[in-house]
Amino acid sequence: MSVSINVSRWHLIQFATLGLLWCGFYSTMLETVFELPWQSALIESLIVNAEIALLAFVSYKGIVYYRPSKDRFWFYVGVVIALGVLAVFIFGSILGLLSGTEYMNTESFEKHALIHGGVAFLIHAAVAGFAILKNDLKESGSVQKRQEESERMAREAELLKLRHQLQPHFLFNSLNSINALISVKPEQARSMIHQLSAFLRGTLKADDVKTIDLHSELEYMQLYLDIEKVRFGHRLKTRIEGEESCEKATLPALLLQPLMENAIKFGLYGTTGEVEIVMKAQVHEGMLIIQVVNPIDEDADSQSGTGFGLTSIRRRLQLIYGRNDLLETERTKNTFKATIKIPQSS
């Protein structure tokens, strides 16, 4: 707050200095051109310039406040001429009031009026031009700001949508499993409700701006895995290996669970036997590299393994890091491998 006051006070000092200099110059001009005593010239200069400054101040504030369209050229010309005429008229009135005092001489009024009017016209024209320019700058500034704001909001909305894309199959089938457990294993039903709630809560509170540490993200993914193991325990095995190098690694939240979900979906639906899904994490050259391998059915057509899950992960990485090359996939005869790379800020 104090800074802004200082700045405006500084501006005031600058304006006042310039105004006094201008008044001095103007009175010297009057003194030379009309051969007046310097006292008369100085008084006249102060009177004229004070009223010009006052009118200029009013017209400047008016234009900045009402923002008339800048295409209305004749409107501005009219205003400027009117202000010039007004300046001369006021000067005439003041001169009338002062006539008879020591340094004031009414006789020179007509010659002087022409000069004063011209000067007033030029100054008011410059002030109006400056006000229009300022309006312009302000407008383009706010347009740009609005545009940036709306782009940022669109990006955030998209990220939010991508994070919240919960597979309805997962939710309804989990509820169905709970329904089954309630009568035979009520304790397990209860713990599954808690896992499912913690999982759902996690999808809601995550945030894209902050990255979280790998350990928390793996914990969150484990909630999901625990639920899937209740559903498919008889055939789902997972192995998660993290090298020591990634102890301090960070990544955007809710990235690993969809990666795992994709692998489980295509691993489990592609085959009928036991399925092992392997996730490996390491940090290499400033990148956290996470690799997920799932088995696939060798008869499956080339489309399987590239579900919506991966498209959404790719899009998120693109929105967050502005890069397209952070998700790679590789398919062999009976495995599918997805690798994501997360830049680490050291």
Next chain:
Amino acid sequence: MIKAILIDDEPLAISVVKEYLGNHEEVEVVAECNDGFQALKAIAEHKPDLLFLDVQMPKISGLELLELLDEVPMIIFTTAFEKHAIKAFEANAVDYLLKPFSQDRFDEAMNRLATRQGGQQMEVQRLMSTQQVNRIVLKDSGRIRILPLSEISVLEADDDYVKIKTKDGAFLKKATLSHYESSLPEKQFVRVHRSFLLNVQFITRIDPYEKTSHVAVLTSGERVPVSRSGYQRLKEVLGI
């Protein structure tokens, strides 16, 4: 006694149905299956009257399983989420239970079963046409074959059957060509002739033939007749 087979890839989902069946002594569970292959075997062995069938399952879906059966028993679908097909399912099955379902809802399905017993006509093809098809599943001398669409070059009408040609040979499936015309992706499979549905990815060139018709030459060298209206459709899809 009604012989029933429970088919679901999640054991807990099967256990719910078994629990709810406790109130229905007229039903005997003869088998429980976790995938379509097991189910196919069990159906051949037990000849059940009723299937509780999950739609989304490993390897082959519940619907693909039905397509492979010569005789379709009564069906109660149990599934978590189907956006499009609920109406068709309701019309063609005894009932359609959305997971998770209650004992009351289950009993209602069993009541429907009692009133519809014996008179149900299952239109598997009608059901299939509501689904997005990305492969064709069929039985070939006792083996199950899964044909990805990208490997199918031509489908040819052959009496009550459709002959499906791939690089591994031709396979017969009991169906109509118009069924495939409506269910396969229209940008990929074009009805070029009354008797032929053609995968445009296999076309190498199209030659004029006699006065008004054409013939499509495939990558395999095979020539497929193209009728006048078929040529129009082909031009539309290929954008020429």
